[in-house]
Amino acid sequence: MPVVRLYYQDMERLIGASRETIMSRLAMMGADIGKRAEEEYVDVEFFPDRPDLYSSEGVARAMQGFLGIKTDLVSYSVSPGPVVVQVEESIKSVRPLIGCAVVRGLEFTDEAIESLMGLQEDLHWGLGRNRRKVAIGVHDISRVRPPFRYFGESPQRRFVPLDYSEEMTMEEILHNHPKGKDYGHILKDCPVYPLIVDADDRVLSFPPIINGELTSVTEETEDLFIDVTGTDPVVHKALNIVVTSLAERGGKIESVLVKRSEGDFLSPDLSPASWKVRTEEANRLIGFDLTGAELAECLKRMRFGAVTAGEEMDDIVVVQVPAYRADIMHSWDIFEDAAKAYGYDNLEARLPQTVTVGRAHSSEVRKGEIREIMAGLGYLETMPFTLTNELVHFQWMRRSAAPEAAGAVRVLHPISELHTILRTSLLSSLLEIFALNQHHPLPQRIFAAGDVVKDKKTRMNLAAASIHSGANYSEIRSVVDAVLREMDLEADIVPTKDRAFMPGRGADLFAEGKRIGCFGELHPLLLRSFGLEQPAVGLEIEWGELEQ
Missing domain, CATH: 3.30.56.10 (Phenylalanyl-tRNA Synthetase; Chain B, domain 1)
Structure with a gap:
């Protein structure tokens, strides 16, 4: 979740209340108070559903109302401005949507610049799906000359990207610039790349990758041009959040005329x-x-x-x-x-209307037994996320079936490309944990026991994995035998066709004619996908199925 750094003096100035009053009520507004530097700042975490609170200005605006200092709807005036942005047809198939605004009369402090940059990046994550749906550019408009053009340009176009001193082609930026490496996949296979230039053909922005060095924002900047591009109408919400936050700093908002073939419009629209x-x-x-x-x-x-x-x-x-x-x-x-x-805190405490005695659910009792077994075998318990994605869960695991065919349930509105489906198994999550812990010594042996969802039904699985230079089939077979024995279960062991395992070194578990698990040596191509350099073995058992 986004973490916003609030500087005490800055917040006292923006809100009009003392630090003690602010801190005594901040958590009641839905904030999770984190790290504090006693005399300087506090880090506050907000849920992803409130992107308007991703900046100190947004928090101050909300706190003013919550404390009763300023209540009711905030009215922001938008003055007609002279800036025009021409949207050309060449961009429509790549990144068609754009919203723009100009904010003038700003006085930037270190805290204000940090807040603006933090808001920009948090919106890229929260609303923008890592810039795929929304990307925000903030520019010192005094260095360029309107009108501006938004169009699709050849990948060979050259300009100086932000924080660099030499020109690069846009194609080179995708391969060599840190932001290009992080977000270049968004433009994969695109015949042209998005570009915003001024009246003299100088580059302001290469969305969604990087701004031009020409329009970088400094403490001397007073007037900003803001562009928000993307593939979803949420670009206009992101623009509204940015410009209203700047207005809380005293900025004056000017509209921009966006000209396009399907009809011109003024941006931003701040009507409630x-x-x-x-x-x-x-x-x-x-x-x-x-x-x-x-x-x-x-x-x-x-x-x-x-x-x-x-x-x-x-x-x-x-x-x-x-x-x-x-x-x-x-x-x-x-x-x-x-x-x-x-x-x-104004809710009255009441005794429950019914009196009952609680007891553990049978599945939790069984899970406790499994934890004890695995701990006795030398495995450390992990609790991976219930949400995962098709790339890790199927492609990296060399299980090429379509998610729907494998019974996976999709998330309707995922907040991240990393979390698009409910997990149907646990083993891939353990390998992700190995990948994140390669700086720790080997051997590493971990397990997870928990829910998976297949065909819209919740089941209970156990998965375990071991990674070290000597990991082999015999090791994981001995673990499977011990688990089955301790769980008082019987299962037939037959060769597997699961491509996650090396041929001849993997097996399936069958009980009453049903496949209820698998184990073996993990395939080298699978390990390479996860970035693992040592042999690994794994097992997975659907123990919820075994008990039915």
Whole structure:
């Protein structure tokens, strides 16, 4: 999750409250307080669903309302500006969407620059899916001359990228520049690359990779041009978050005319979205007993605009959602903010209406037995993520079946390319852990016992893996025999066709005619995919299936 560094003096200035008051209430707004430097700053972690809080300005704006210093909807004025961006047809098949703005009259401090750069990178991660959907460019507009062009350019176009002193072709940037190495895959197989240039054909930005050195931002910068490009309409939400954060620093927002074949538009659009919510539904969901007027006041403290629909319609509250809030998708999202403003600490403690005695679920009892067995065999327990991705889970494991054919459940709206499906097995996760721990001494022996999901059904698996120079079939076979014996289970061992294992050095486990596991020496090509340089063996048993 994004970590925002808040400097105490900066926050006191932005919020208008003392450090003690801010710190006493910050956690109640949904923040996880982390590392502190007692006299300088505090690191605060926010959930990915609140990208408007990824900057000190966004946190200050929210805290002003939460503390009752400034409530109600923030109104940002957008003045008509002279800057024009021409979007050419050549870019439409590569990275078609763009939003732009100009923010003038800024006074940058070290803290302000750090906050802006941190916001930019966190939005790339949170909204942008590592820049695939959204990439943000921030430029000193005083160094270039509008109008600007956004178009598809030859990979051989040369310019000086940010933090470099010599020209490179865009193709060279993808292979040699650190940002090109990190994000060049986004433009793989593209015949042209996105580029933004000024009236003199000087490069501002090569999205989503790197800006030009020409427009780098310094402490002397006063006026900014901001471009947000991407493949999803969320580019406009990202733009709104950036420009409103800068406006909290005193910046004056100017619109940019974006000209394109399907119709011109002014950017940014900071008009709020209108919702109607029912007080009765809010009370039922969050457990309070608020009137319509009280619900509206709570929402004002969370920087919404809110009024009741009238005396005869007190149950209905008309809500204005600010343009920088990208997380409001349902009325329940609004009610959650109302509950924060009212205060979870105001909930009355009540005794449960039923009296019961708890006991461990049978699957947890069994899991405890498995943990004890594996620990006795010298294996260390790990708890890998339930979410994974097709590349690691299937391609790297040399299991080429399509995810759907293998029974994998896809995540509808993944926040990262690393987490796109629910795991159907555990072994690949253990190999990822090996890859991350190659700086530790060998041998390494680890296991995981937990849920997997196949065909929309949850099952329980055990996986174990060992890596060291002498890892072989005999080692993992002895572990399988010990596990089956200690679990009082019987299974037939037959040669496997699983390509994750070396031919002739892997086996399947069958019980009552069902394949319930596999084990063996892992294939060298598989190990290479994970970046492992030592032999490794592994096993996986569907012990939830065995008990049925």
